[in-house]
Amino acid sequence: MSAQQPYSFFHSVEQSFDKAAKFTKWDPGILEQIKACNAVYQIRFPIKRDDGSIEVIEAYRVQHSQHKSPCKGGIRFSDEVNQDEVMALASLMTYKCAIVNVPFGGAKGGLKINPRSYSTYELEKITRRYTSELVKKNFIGPGIDVPAPDYGTGEREMAWIVDTYQSLKPGEIDSAGCVTGKPVSLGGVRGRKEATGLGVFYGIREVCNMHEVMHGMGLPVGVEGKTIVVQGLGNVGYHTAKFFREHGSKVIALAEYEGAIYSADGLNEEEVFQHRKKTGSILNFPGATNLAKNTDALELECDILIPAALENVINAENAPRIKAKIIGEAANGPCTPEADEIFTKKRILCVPDMYLNAGGVTVSYFEWLKNLSHVRYGxxxxxxxxxxxxxxxxxxxxxxxxxxxxxxxxxxxxxPDEVDLVYSGLEETMSAATREIMDIWHSNPEIPDMRTAAYVSAINKVATIYAELGIFP
Known part of the structure; x- marks a missing residue:
């Protein structure tokens, strides 16, 4: 990628796919079909602001693959949303679901808005109108396409979506399964909120419990005593930091968009969160040192670095300065393909997003099953x-x-209560996926990194379905 070309997240995903495809046996036509986005729905609709003005909202829903139905993927509210990003995230969902054996195709949605710039009433109008647009074109439904929360959205928005869907589809008995990440009172599942962060913890813990991997990196086995840096104190970053701290790791730095803080003695994510709630910033936290830039946290000396914010934060420019021994991609696409090449040379283990942050979709699957069975777990x-x-x-x-x-x-x-069963299912899913990827990686010495091994796993599973369906003789 030349310096003149703008960064394309979807192209970055395609690069990683092509890198892995060389280690599979599948026909180039099948590989092209797996790579392609099946459907891209671009929407424009007007809303009336509280001040009486009219604003046109730009929105998307991409269904990357229907090799299994329904499609599955979050909806994000961000002023950075564009078609390229939503296509990339949808394709990652396909591969993610395949790796962790969740029977969904990949999808993603996005609205190009900054939720902080709108009132609650305006956000509700936007969310409900977006849902009705999806219903019109058959882009949502428990057997068609099941959205979930993502960056900038949460339980509240999912409640608006399910209510809108049910009002437009009266009498549909499984309508609660049209979206996941709902409040428990509306058919949500206990454990969904912390699922992605907990999945990140389970995945990294499984890697850290592998003697040969830790021995090769000169690290002791297990997560206890390891130093952690977390970028992003949203839902995923907060819970990732929480579970590592509770299991004996030391979170030495936290970063948010307004800055970063460091403490060699360790930080408590809840105390930092409350400090930020009170002051509007994580900076000037008692007992911690402010870092000049929030990106400085990425370059600190630590055992495990967890980028849990947005994509493309570690690239060709700053990857040479990364000192972490393990990178756990809690966010989607935080490291570029160029960064991967540098990590391979530096012998840094990058645990890839496409399965590591699959805790959310795994527990969303449990919620969907709960909605279809109409009985809570346990x-x-x-x-x-x-x-x-x-x-x-x-x-x-x-x-x-x-x-x-x-x-x-x-x-x-x-x-077992519902949350016990959800945690147990998530732990088994993440542990099994980690072992499967590692087995693929270690069985072929030419596979350069864990991300490529994860893509090989995903490609093989999706291509096998196409082949068995007889779509490609």
């Missing part, structure tokens, strides 16, 4: 499990003549 088996465990424990205590502590008793007797 409702049928929780009390049965507790009664059975109580009986087994009583028998063992009677036979041995010994009593367990009250704390152990409570743990053994406990039947």
């Amino acid at each position: 409702r049928l088996e929780k009390r049965f499990t507790e009664n059975l465990n109580t009986h087994i424990l009583a028998q063992i205590e009677g036979l041995t003549g010994k009593q367990v502590s009250d704390q152990e008793r409570a743990f053994i007797k406990h039947g």
Whole structure:
């Protein structure tokens, strides 16, 4: 990519795809079909602002692949949204779902607005109008295309979407499954909010528990004691920092768009979050040092760097200055292909976004299944499990003549709640995907990095479906 050409996120994804395709056996035609975006819906609609003025909103929904239905992917509100970005994110969703064995095609949505510039009432009007436009063109539905939260959106926006959909599709029994990331009271699933950050933690922890990988990098096994830098204190960055800290890691720096802070003694993400809520900035946090620029945090000496904000933050220009030993891509596309080449030379392990931040879509899958089954997880088996465990424990205590502590008793007797089952399913998904990617990487010494191995995994799974369907003889 020459210096004159603007950065294209979609081209960057295609570059990574092509790099991996060389390590697969599939016909070039199948590979071209997998790469292509199946449908791009570009929307313009007017809304009336609170001051009476009319504004035209630019919006998109891209369905990258329908090799499995429904399509799945978040909706972001950002003034940086453009068609190239939404196409790239939709394609990443296809590969992400394939890697973690979630049966969805990839999709993504975006509205070119800065949500901070609009009132709650204006945002509701925009979200509801966007939803009605998707319904008109059959770009949303529990068996067609299922959106979710992304950058700039959350439970509130998903509640507006499901309510609008249900008003336009009366009597559709599975209508709650038209969108995920909803409030629990509207059919959401417990554990969804922290899912992406928890998935990032599970994925990195699995890598850190691999003796040969850690030995090769000169690091001890496990996450305990490792130093962490997190860029972004939104939902994903906050929960990633929280789970690492709770499992014995030390979060030495946090960065946000207004700046970055550093403390060798470690930072508590909740305390920093409350400080930011109170002052409007993470800067000047008691006991921490302000860094000159927010991007300075990326270049600190640390064991694990977690970019959890936007794409293209680590590129050919700053990658040579990265000192982290492991990079965990919690955001979508934070490292460019040029940065990957530099990491390979520097022997920095980059754990790729396309599966590492799949916690959100994995738990969205659990929510979708919950909506289709119309029963919450754990409702049928929780009390049965507790009664059975109580009986087994009583028998063992009677036979041995010994009593367990009250704390152990409570743990053994406990039947799974919904959030326990969601966490368990997410842990299994992330651990299995990590091992699968590592096996592909280590089985072919010519594969240069973990991202390429992840793409190989995704390509093989999607292409196998096309081949088995007989679409390509």
